[in-house]
Amino acid sequence: MSDETLEPPLPPIDARTEAVAERLFGLKFALRKDDPKHIHDEWEHAADWIRDGYLRQAIEVLATADRTQAASADGSDYEERMRVEYRDLTARAGRLKGMLQRYADGTLDFEPACPITLLSRQLDVMDEYALILRRRARIERISLVRQRIDTAVRGSNE
Structure with missing residues (x-):
């Protein structure tokens, strides 16, 4: 765990998680209708602690989505x-x-x-x-x- 945040270290990040994190980050710019290139540049230059926060959120979102998809794959629920x-x-x-x-x-x-x-x-x-x-x-x-x-x-x- 980090001494500063008390958060466990991030697991290895795959491209899917990175893409979701960037999307979550980009939502704050959505109402301003910023250009996707601008949002991507902001993401690429964001501070590590900001990126880590969005990556943690992306991991949670994807884990929940994966569980939900598996549980409802047959559509009976x-x-x-x-x-x-x-x-x-x-x-x-x-x-x-x-x-x-x-x-x-x-x-x-x-x-x-x-x-x-x-x-x-x-x-x-x-x-x-x-x-x-x-x-x-x-x-x-x-x-x-x-x-x-x-x-x-x-x-x-x-």
Whole structure:
């Protein structure tokens, strides 16, 4: 382990992991619509500690993706995948809603770099997606644990 970070050393990094890490790194430039060449140059010249952080994230993402793909290779567990997707979506949306509420109350302990209107729109889209998943689950007779995001004004019932 490193004395500075207490993180275990990185395992050998393959091209797939490197590519995912660069993609994760590039997401922060996505809203600015930076040129992919510029993003690649930024990645190539990033400090080692920045690259290590993104490589660790890439390792986690790929490990999770590999496990999920192996578990669902036969497609028979789509109902559980839908439940997990819905649960994850509503949890993330709930955290975003809480952050937006703290921002509105003036109790948020940081200033978001992203415009609040964009974050509010993201929450609206997440809520609409949750509604679509609930409708699909009802049609396919899949039982979802009902979790409402309860965002501002909604004009449709399920």
